[in-house]
Amino acid sequence: MTEPTQTSPAIDTSVAHPARRYNYWLGGKDNFAADRESADAIEQKFPGMRAGIRANRDVLGRMTRFLAADGGIRQFLDIGTGLPTEDNTHEVAQRVAPDSRVMYVDNDPLVMTHARALLTSTGEGVTDYIEADLRDPQAILAALRQRDTLDLSRPVALMLIAILHFIPGQGEARPIVRQLLDELPSGSYLAATHFTLDFMPEHEQNTYRQMLDSGMSDIWPRDRAEFTTLFDGLEMVDPGIVLVSKWRPQTDDDSVDPSRISIWAGVARKP
Template identity: 50%
Template structure:
């Protein structure tokens, strides 16, 4: 993206998670700061692009499961990132055209592209809102949320690859609880997070690289990921490496956990 095309209010000199993720997925809606941050991380973790792709595939499988098998028709995707092939509403509405989806992200450029690219089925509805996960009460109070979905009925809350940007454990758990407590019984939470369980090399070196990348980052163990899910009913196979969560390809074709270093889980609110 040319610097002349930068929408008002966007700081193209600082890397942003949504645009860096777009870079790793091979997108074009990113700036040099995002690419530099992405290259720096890739130098220390060469399979980062594969990890981003597997995170996307996990999203696809989770949405399909929730729509086909759990009967979910409402989705709230926070930290949704830039639109790319296989968005939540595309998968859900292919199965159930009446599905409704709210996307939330804190990068204004995401909103610009989403409004131009995201089209709902006639029977369903989508909305794309600019807000920050660090203020969950604000998100839950947005008119655009309540105009699109009904929080008194089951919703799938999508939190993919966003909580590892919350380095403060206390704040992360507080935000998670705030969102969880506002969801109706029978709702689901889809969660993915960078993990240190399968990470090769020196953890301290990886921390240094993350600090240098310009985006605060905190890997957590699978046990720490499971702590977020306490009191919830885990969908089989529970907390697992992304390629191993309900895979739809033969084992020989699956990515290795050590190449992905991300865990995912789908949990039901009883």
């Protein structure tokens, strides 16, 4: 696999980054040796886990289509954008509603470089980008107020897809989600997915916790109970909180072991 040809001085290629590791798992080429080594180390311990990566990517499309078609949402705040691949949020949303407006947020300069080059909007819609970190929600909100991409007086879909599990610590994700949701009006939605150990056998749970303790993984798992607290005060959309492959699937495929997917999903509306 070839290294990306363009890098920024702000990009540390010696340290694995979640967006580039995710890109590698999805079969992309925008990643470095450190990203691949980190991804391979995790996959070696949990063979077959790419099924979960694929399922998470697929549910992003289904959630976005629901929000644009059934929820009537025309504004999307996608935090933890990741490197561009097929059916990005704006592509799915603008396919349903060409006037959809999408703000992407990521903390990897490489993601932003590729986003500005590849994530182009329809003529009717708008696509914009902020380089910021989910761990600083106030900085994200401040940047939003400085742009006219999203109108925060109108409903917004807050997309937190496979990003909250990079916030370590029991109870640490919920305050961040609250700060963001508090700035969004009634009729807005939260769409989130999150890695969990709930479906894994006990020996794999122990193995994963050892990897987390040793620094071999930076993905912090949360159980269903803690993931559910992210939606406190919101109106859950059917089918509620389920495995990503069970969130409004297009086909009933039960061939994949849930322990290989291990990602919770949920969508809810702010009353």
